[in-house]
């Protein structure tokens with residue numbers, strides 16, 4: 001039954017989007033990507049509907065009052081209520097990227113580490129393989145506090161995998177680049193050089209599949225220009241989620257991504273106990289979202305050819321009796337309650353789809369928009385969004 005529905009949804013979509021010239025297979029030559037480009041905004045660190053899309057409670061005026069009028073809102077998107085489906089950041093990100101609610105554990109079984117390798121391909125891999133897109137044009141922009149998310153870029157699927165992984169922009173990547181450059185420039189001697197080399201090995205070892213892909217020269221050139229503007233201290237550049245906005249804006253200009261995922265995260269500082277950490281972070285993400293939409297609209301090549309997909313990684317608890325409010329690790333109902341907003345060409349404007357949909361529907365939806373089939377995804381595309 002589920003399969004029939006899935007295929008029917010796809011059939012309708014294929015006709016509507018005129019991509020019936022065959023989906024990619026592992027052996028097929030890359031097709032050219034006509035568009036649209038996709039900018040995914042992980043409205044993240046976990047948020048509740050009330051403080052984001054709700055007309056009364058929202059701390060995100062741009063999202064809840066402006067952007068909703070230009071797109072299709074799914075206010076009842078959810079993460080599956082099955083008890084073994086974890087409501088957390090890396091997991092939610094991989095549900096979005098693979099279209100499946102798989103279970104994950106650290107690659108080396110380390111406790112409190114989340115270096116996950118999905119078995120099913122990520123959206124980056126599908127895009128790179130189908131369209132021959134270079135690494136730096138499928139990008140994740142990440143925060144500095146969750147280094148493990150720098151590696152949510154590829155799967156272990158033998159037809160896809162690390163050779164199709166996305167590139168990553170983060171402060172951690174900058175630090176690695178910088179140390180490598182400084183050593184090459186002769187900035188260290190003697191013991192200082194030995195220490196710097198050891199530190200570089202440590203940073204590079206975080207990326208345990210690095211040898212399989214090597215250095216992307218376009219990324220080094222990106223960081224060269226970043227260093228020219230912000231120097232080497234790390235004190236001049238914006239921090240927190242404002243840094244992610246700055247990196248995304250620069251990436252749009254300089255790297256011209258076809259698929260860009262911005263992993264906002266600072267709402268999660270509410271784990272320290274202050275409600276204002278959460279609500280202020282929502283406003284900062286909202287401002288970032290506005291800047292990125294405006295940058296896309298001001299760019300001739302992106303304007304009218306870019307779909308925005310704005311969606312949280314997970315929800316948060318609404319239990320007022322908790323000592324620390326807004327947790328998300330206990331699997332409560334509202335930790336499963338999220339939403340999604342799609343906006344751009346071929347997306348219905350001002351529509352609200354008032355029915356429950358699944359977070360794993362995002363991956364096949366992006367596939368349908370860009371013209372590839374996310375073949376391992378279990379969800380059906382959100383056909384209601386297509387105008």
Ligand SMILES: [Zn+2]
Nearest residue numbers: 045046268271
């Ligand atoms: Zn958290």
